Amino acid sequence: MDIAKRSNRNPLLKPADLKPAIPGMEITCLLNPGVFKLHGKTWLVLRVAERPKQIEGKISFPIYNEAGKIEVLSFDKDDPELDASDPRVIKYKGQNYLTTLSYLRLVYSDDDVTFHEDPEYPPIFGKGFLESFGIEDCRVSTMEDGFYLTFTEVSPVAVGVGLIITKDFKTYERKGMIFPPHNKDCAIFEEKINGMYYALHRPSSPELGGNYIWIAQSPDRIHWGNHKCIAVTREDKWDSARVGAGAAPIKTSEGWLEIYHGADHNHRYCLGALLLDLNDPSKVLARSAEPIMEPVAAYEKTGFFGNVVFTNGHYVDGDTIKLFYGASDEVICSAEFSITAILNSLK
Numbered sequence: 001m002d003i004a005k006r007s008n009r010n011p012l013l014k015p016a017d018l019k020p021a022i023p024g025m026e027i028t029c030l031l032n033p034g035v036f037k038l039h040g041k042t043w044l045v046l047r048v049a050e051r052p053k054q055i056e057g058k059i060s061f062p063i064y065n066e067a068g069k070i071e072v073l074s075f076d077k078d079d080p081e082l083d084a085s086d087p088r089v090i091k092y093k094g095q096n097y098l099t100t101l102s103y104l105r106l107v108y109s110d111d112d113v114t115f116h117e118d119p120e121y122p123p124i125f126g127k128g129f130l131e132s133f134g135i136e137d138c139r140v141s142t143m144e145d146g147f148y149l150t151f152t153e154v155s156p157v158a159v160g161v162g163l164i165i166t167k168d169f170k171t172y173e174r175k176g177m178i179f180p181p182h183n184k185d186c187a188i189f190e191e192k193i194n195g196m197y198y199a200l201h202r203p204s205s206p207e208l209g210g211n212y213i214w215i216a217q218s219p220d221r222i223h224w225g226n227h228k229c230i231a232v233t234r235e236d237k238w239d240s241a242r243v244g245a246g247a248a249p250i251k252t253s254e255g256w257l258e259i260y261h262g263a264d265h266n267h268r269y270c271l272g273a274l275l276l277d278l279n280d281p282s283k284v285l286a287r288s289a290e291p292i293m294e295p296v297a298a299y300e301k302t303g304f305f306g307n308v309v310f311t312n313g314h315y316v317d318g319d320t321i322k323l324f325y326g327a328s329d330e331v332i333c334s335a336e337f338s339i340t341a342i343l344n345s346l347k
């Protein structure tokens with residue numbers, strides 16, 4: 001059952017609301033924001049996807065080349081070596097590319113409806129070979145000693161999880177790849193449990209296994225071990241093809257509450273919940289049988305990649321989860337959930 005209370009101002013942000021950051025490009029999509037609070041305001045770390053204005057008969061997209069400069073690659077749409085059946089990824093001569101280049105961009109709001117940019121907080125662009133196809137879907141874990149940003153690093157050799165630490169979103173400490181390929185959807189718990197840090201992550205195992213949610217432990221948030229699989233896909237259900245964590249789990253009296261995404265074989269993305277043991281979060285106490293949110297609004301059903309609600313950011317205010325999400329891989333929206341209502345739905 002869909003128990004999300006969508007903002008009646010949705011979509012809050014669409015591509016035309018911002019100016020492209022890369023010269024000569026246009027913004028194709030705004031996606032999946034990380035969320036944090038700073039100076040009493042709500043901040044979103046948007047994933048912005050850009051590409052050149054498309055010319056009839058061609059597919060063109062930017063990458064960072066070896067010199068770290070933007071370079072545009074272009075293929076003929078009718079080239080028999082080209083597979084462009086997915087609007088997000090193309091295959092050419094055995095090599096996969098993304099059709100857009102993503103980077104992270106900060107916006108803030110006083111009312112959670114109208115968002116502004118501040119030139120003192122410039123975008124975070126991909127850097128180095130492992131981010132040469134961009135960086136995506138940033139989770140922000142707000143911790144005692146700073147903000148821990150985990151995001152997808154995409155390159156010709158891998159999709160993996162990168163880490164950046166910051167105290168002020170003005171200077172950044174880049175820590176490199178903390179979960180090697182293929183891995184994404186990493187959310188670090190915002191406090192230690194019995195002296196250890198924990199993170200959810202989503203490796204993909206192509207033969208045995210699948211796209212499942214795992215948990216790992218770390219003494220320092222850089223080195224991760226003791227990996228365990230905690231949630232697999234469920235055939236015949238809404239999360240039959242892939243599952244992945246959203247933002248950092250929320251501590252409740254009944255356990256760690258994690259809002260995750262699940263997709264079926266038609267790439268329809270919904271949200272559900274997992275309840276993890278407070279003392280040992282590798283123990284799953286409950287899991288949504290049905291989604292708590294589904295793509296039902298018009299802006300969730302059609303867009304760059306339709307039938308998608310995807311989240312990796314929220315903040316908590318009492319019993320309310322103020323959730324921000326990407327709809328149809330194109331626009332930014334918000335919805336509220338009652339924590340009690342989600343916990344009740346798990347019983």
Ligand code: MAN
Nearest residue numbers: 088089098136152154159184
């Ligand atoms: C998938 C989707 C895309 C993303 C790529 C690379 O195809 O999640 O949005 O760009 O993976 O991470």
